[in-house]
Amino acid sequence: MVTVDTDNAGAPSPGAPARPPLPGGRFAGDGSIGGRLLKIALLGLVTALGVWAVLPLYVAGNWWGIGLAVAVVVLVYWIYLSKRTVPAKYLLPGVLFLTAFQILPVLYTMSTSVTNLSDGHRGDKEQAIAAIEAFSVTRDPDSPEYVLTVATTGDAATGELAFLLTDGQGNAHVGTDEGLEDLPRAEIDPSSGKVTEAFGYTILTPTEVNARSDELQEFAVPTESGAGIRSSGLSSAFEGSATRVYDEDCDCVTDTESGVVYLADDERGAFYSEEGRRLAQGWQVGVGLDNFGRFLLNPTFASSFFSILLWNIAFAASVTFLVFVVGLAVALTLHVPRLRGKTFYRILVVLPYAMSSLAMYLLWRDMFNTDFGLFNRMLGLQVDWLGDAWSARTAVILANVWLGYPYMFLVATGALQAIPRELGQAAQIDGAGPWQAFRHVTLPLLMVAMTPILIATFAFNFNNFNAVWLISRGGPFSPENPTAGATDLLITYTYRLAFNEATSQYGYAAALSVMIFPRPTRSPSPSPPPGTGTRRRCR
Amino acid sequence: MTMDASAPVRGSHRPGGAARFALWSRRLGWRHAVMWLVVAFAIFPVLFVVSAALNPLGTLSSAQLWPTGASLANAVDLFENTPFTTWYGNSLFFALSNAAVTVLLSALAAYAFSRMRFKGRRVGLIGLLVIQMFPQFLAIVAIYLMFSNIGEYYPAIGFDTRWGLLLVYLGGALSINTWLMKGFFDTVPKELDESAQMDGASHAQVFFRIMLPLVTPVLAIVGLLVFISTINEFLMASVFLRDTDAKTLGLGLYQLVASQRNANFGMFAVGAVMLSLPTLAVFWFLQRYITEGLTSGAVKG
Numbered sequence: 001m002v003t004v005d006t007d008n009a010g011a012p013s014p015g016a017p018a019r020p021p022l023p024g025g026r027f028a029g030d031g032s033i034g035g036r037l038l039k040i041a042l043l044g045l046v047t048a049l050g051v052w053a054v055l056p057l058y059v060a061g062n063w064w065g066i067g068l069a070v071a072v073v074v075l076v077y078w079i080y081l082s083k084r085t086v087p088a089k090y091l092l093p094g095v096l097f098l099t100a101f102q103i104l105p106v107l108y109t110m111s112t113s114v115t116n117l118s119d120g121h122r123g124d125k126e127q128a129i130a131a132i133e134a135f136s137v138t139r140d141p142d143s144p145e146y147v148l149t150v151a152t153t154g155d156a157a158t159g160e161l162a163f164l165l166t167d168g169q170g171n172a173h174v175g176t177d178e179g180l181e182d183l184p185r186a187e188i189d190p191s192s193g194k195v196t197e198a199f200g201y202t203i204l205t206p207t208e209v210n211a212r213s214d215e216l217q218e219f220a221v222p223t224e225s226g227a228g229i230r231s232s233g234l235s236s237a238f239e240g241s242a243t244r245v246y247d248e249d250c251d252c253v254t255d256t257e258s259g260v261v262y263l264a265d266d267e268r269g270a271f272y273s274e275e276g277r278r279l280a281q282g283w284q285v286g287v288g289l290d291n292f293g294r295f296l297l298n299p300t301f302a303s304s305f306f307s308i309l310l311w312n313i314a315f316a317a318s319v320t321f322l323v324f325v326v327g328l329a330v331a332l333t334l335h336v337p338r339l340r341g342k343t344f345y346r347i348l349v350v351l352p353y354a355m356s357s358l359a360m361y362l363l364w365r366d367m368f369n370t371d372f373g374l375f376n377r378m379l380g381l382q383v384d385w386l387g388d389a390w391s392a393r394t395a396v397i398l399a400n401v402w403l404g405y406p407y408m409f410l411v412a413t414g415a416l417q418a419i420p421r422e423l424g425q426a427a428q429i430d431g432a433g434p435w436q437a438f439r440h441v442t443l444p445l446l447m448v449a450m451t452p453i454l455i456a457t458f459a460f461n462f463n464n465f466n467a468v469w470l471i472s473r474g475g476p477f478s479p480e481n482p483t484a485g486a487t488d489l490l491i492t493y494t495y496r497l498a499f500n501e502a503t504s505q506y507g508y509a510a511a512l513s514v515m516i517f518p519r520p521t522r523s524p525s526p527s528p529p530p531g532t533g534t535r536r537r538c539r
Numbered sequence: 540m541t542m543d544a545s546a547p548v549r550g551s552h553r554p555g556g557a558a559r560f561a562l563w564s565r566r567l568g569w570r571h572a573v574m575w576l577v578v579a580f581a582i583f584p585v586l587f588v589v590s591a592a593l594n595p596l597g598t599l600s601s602a603q604l605w606p607t608g609a610s611l612a613n614a615v616d617l618f619e620n621t622p623f624t625t626w627y628g629n630s631l632f633f634a635l636s637n638a639a640v641t642v643l644l645s646a647l648a649a650y651a652f653s654r655m656r657f658k659g660r661r662v663g664l665i666g667l668l669v670i671q672m673f674p675q676f677l678a679i680v681a682i683y684l685m686f687s688n689i690g691e692y693y694p695a696i697g698f699d700t701r702w703g704l705l706l707v708y709l710g711g712a713l714s715i716n717t718w719l720m721k722g723f724f725d726t727v728p729k730e731l732d733e734s735a736q737m738d739g740a741s742h743a744q745v746f747f748r749i750m751l752p753l754v755t756p757v758l759a760i761v762g763l764l765v766f767i768s769t770i771n772e773f774l775m776a777s778v779f780l781r782d783t784d785a786k787t788l789g790l791g792l793y794q795l796v797a798s799q800r801n802a803n804f805g806m807f808a809v810g811a812v813m814l815s816l817p818t819l820a821v822f823w824f825l826q827r828y829i830t831e832g833l834t835s836g837a838v839k840g
Contacts, residue, residue, distance in 0.1 A: 086742055101709065339567060345578060362793060363808075
């Protein structure tokens with residue numbers, strides 16, 4: 001992103017004050033011995049990391065990945081050994097992280113948003129065909145049988161499954177969802193025929209196998225000519241022929257039992273029969289702007305999208321406004337010399353801001369609980385606060401005002417102290433009442449300092465995921481539209497689509513993210529600086 | 540409203556008791572009344588969570604605004620029934636390491652932007668602002684998909700690992716904070732580092748020996764902000780950390796009251812207080828730390 005050319009270092013550039021070049025170049029000196037040793041050590045660390053990164057890529061034969069890793073290491077060496085790349089030495093570490101984990105994901109989001117990527121549409125077409133054929137394997141009378149040992153290449157609970165298979169001759173094979181291979185260096189228990197140890201595989205215990213029995217049911221090892229190996233029980237497997245066979249000539253899958261033909265639909269990324277029934281395993285295809293069209297044109301999606309957008313704006317605007325009013329009112333109340341207990345008030349008033357916001361959102365949710373919540377018990381009510389659309393909205397806003405006003409109070413206090421008292425006194429001499437003086441003298445001056453902060457607060461609350469998710473999870477949901485809740489923000493709606501539904505619709509969720517992007521948003525990290533500049537200014 | 544307080548008391552005679560009270564309540568008394576209301580609003584949830592943490596019964600339905608008893612039963616439950624120390628350790632790990640590395644990366648970049656002139660400087664500065672329009676957490680879908688691939692190659696930085704999530708957090712290291720720092724760096728007089736260079740200091744020595752000590756206030760502020768936001772981060776962490784032992788305290792507390800809301804509330808309250816303690820400490824630190832601009836008067840004449 002940043003092109004660097006240090007020949008210009010020290011020379012004035014447009015917008016920068018002109019400065020005389022220093023003797024011996026902009027930055028003279030060679031640095032200390034300790035600094036050099038540290039530099040060598042850090043470069044060594046980068047090299048080690050590079051080697052660590054290349055090894056798994058080499059095993060998997062991913063040459064693009066290797067190229068990228070080598071390029072990064074070479075770039076690091078060039079920048080830190082050259083004398084002409086001084087600014088880049090300071091920018092590179094941050095820019096590398098920024099590129100890898102912010103810019104690339106954003107670009108990837110954009111490219112995902114024009115695909116149908118979701119559960120059932122994850123891989124390419126070949127993988128989908130292999131999966132369809134393998135899943136349809138049925139047992140032939142003369143099909144070979146294997147002794148089965150279930151193993152994984154990764155974590156016992158989540159890693160990819162692999163079948164370690166011992167055939168009638170006592171030879172071991174390994175079957176993954178990519179196919180069957182020989183496994184020469186496996187240790188086999190002679191009595192049961194099970195594999196007891198194999199390099200690179202973790203063998204699952206019976207309990208662990210049981211925990212993943214659902215996955216096991218669906219797991220099949222494709223073999224040549226449309227056949228596949230499936231498990232029957234936990235310790236045996238059989239090879240059978242597929243009843244659903246792909247034919248390249250007609251680009252279709254034929255079910256040999258029922259005779260139904262499923263034609264490939266390359267636009268929708270799945271096989272469809274003439275009656276419109278589709279096979280569960282599809283593949284990822286580009287769908288152009290369909291995902292965007294879906295929430296703009298499809299009536300159900302469009303109405304949820306626009307009602308969520310409307311509430312999202314209303315939420316951010318009302319929280320910003322209320323927080324500003326309350327914070328400013330408190331600041332004005334305390335803005336008077338010789339008020340006894342001012343420090344005491346200040347500490348207590350700022351307290352909500354110093355508490356952990358995550359825990360406090362959960363606390364507010366529990367205070368609104370119908371059966372056990374504090375509000376219902378203290379007021380003797382039985383109101384389902386979070387069950388009704390408007391009371392849930394009020395609850396969410398109230399909790400956010402509680403958490404947000406102390407910051408406005410700090411900022412407003414600083415801004416008030418920066419306004420010279422003489423201005424107010426002059427207005428008073430001119431006959432202005434307290435309200436007129438505030439309205440026409442103090443407030444305009446205040447707004448100069450506060451406007452950027454109000455915009456930042458609005459942007460922050462526009463995407464305030466925690467505020468809604470932790471209190472109401474976007475609910476309550478109306479029976480007509482169970483996907484979009486009354487308090488849903490766009491970000492919580494997106495999150496639920498991508499991670500909390502029965503089928504994860506990544507493509508659609510990514511399209512929604514793209515729609516939320518172009519707004520004056522702040523990064524999630526800096527909640528606005530609490531009383532930073534203000535504190536300095538007022539002393 | 541703001542100026543009547545500073546208005547001189549008119550008249551030379553001393554008013555009587557009743558008149559003095561009327562004057563006091565008009566000038567200051569109502570302020571105390573308003574402040575008591577605000578304070579009540581501000582502290583009642585805090586009071587509630589503290590008294591719930593001490594509540595011997597430990598249920599939501601028995602928790603009162605005012606402590607009904609003092610018992611450590613909830614704290615003992617939390618330590619015995621949940622991997623509380625692991626969760627707390629995870630939370631502090633993310634918050635501390637993200638704050639420390641972010642401050643370092645941001646300061647390095649701010650130094651380059653503030654003190655050096657190079658091609659692409661303006662583009663870089665504006666680019667940083669533009670990127671803020673595309674906040675990282677909106678790319679959560681892509682990050683999830685990316686890391687499900689990365690995790691296959693490198694299990695050490697995959698899901699349920701500390702390093703993976705830390706890497707994602709560090710992707711946001713250069714942000715609006717860099718601008719904040721650059722602004723502060725600009726206020727340090729250039730004569731200071733130029734005179735150090737005349738004495739033969741390298742650019743690295745100028746940065747570490749001259750600049751960093753002078754900009755500690757802004758380093759502290761940025762560090763504390765990142766610390767607070769990381770310890771309260773939920774979205775990324777909930778996608779990344781699924782395993783019970785990998786969770787942060789915030790995720791753990793969420794899970795604790797997700798199912799057994801009434802029964803576990805006492806444990807949750809203890810956890811909520813514990814989660815707030817680092818934040819409170821950080822605030823206390825911040826209050827005392829940021830006292831004056833350090834460079835004022837560093838260059839005289």
